[in-house]
Amino acid sequence: MSEKRPNFIVDAMLGNLAKKLRILGYDSKYFSSIEDDKLIAIAKNEKRIILTKDEQLTKISEKQSVVSVLIRGNDELEQIAQINAKIKLDQFVMDTNNSRCIVCNGILQSIEKYRIIGKVPEGILEREEKFWMCDSCKKIYWEGTHFAKLQEFVNKLNNRLQ
Numbered sequence: 001m002s003e004k005r006p007n008f009i010v011d012a013m014l015g016n017l018a019k020k021l022r023i024l025g026y027d028s029k030y031f032s033s034i035e036d037d038k039l040i041a042i043a044k045n046e047k048r049i050i051l052t053k054d055e056q057l058t059k060i061s062e063k064q065s066v067v068s069v070l071i072r073g074n075d076e077l078e079q080i081a082q083i084n085a086k087i088k089l090d091q092f093v094m095d096t097n098n099s100r101c102i103v104c105n106g107i108l109q110s111i112e113k114y115r116i117i118g119k120v121p122e123g124i125l126e127r128e129e130k131f132w133m134c135d136s137c138k139k140i141y142w143e144g145t146h147f148a149k150l151q152e153f154v155n156k157l158n159n160r161l162q
């Protein structure tokens, strides 16, 4: 993974976009409710790019030399294309080892199956081989059936951004 990957701070109303970016491995802080000046302060301190639907906020942040991207519409594929138009993103790869926790943006660590016995449903334990745990909120992840859907999203995204 490239060291120069951008980190984001995602404004309210863009929770689904934040989740997608986390799955794709982008460090993305999200607040369902936050004041503009706080959001800008975090972006400044942590060198994060602001993603928002609020045009006013993009204007204020640009004045303070904080990079922001104005997001329009509700389609996540188009939203990521809008980010890419301003900040060139790498080719997307679906790799759970690089994913972030969709709940808290924590880092996922690969975890041995025997260590999570009793913590996930038995059927899942039987069916899946690889598991990850969020190092922050301890949520357990496996690739499961949704993985194919995500892979399809990533393929579409790469085609869209070519």
Ligand SMILES: [Zn+2]
Pocket (backbone or CB within 6 Å): 101, 102, 103, 104, 105, 106, 134, 135, 136, 137, 138, 139
């Ligand atoms: Zn977490």
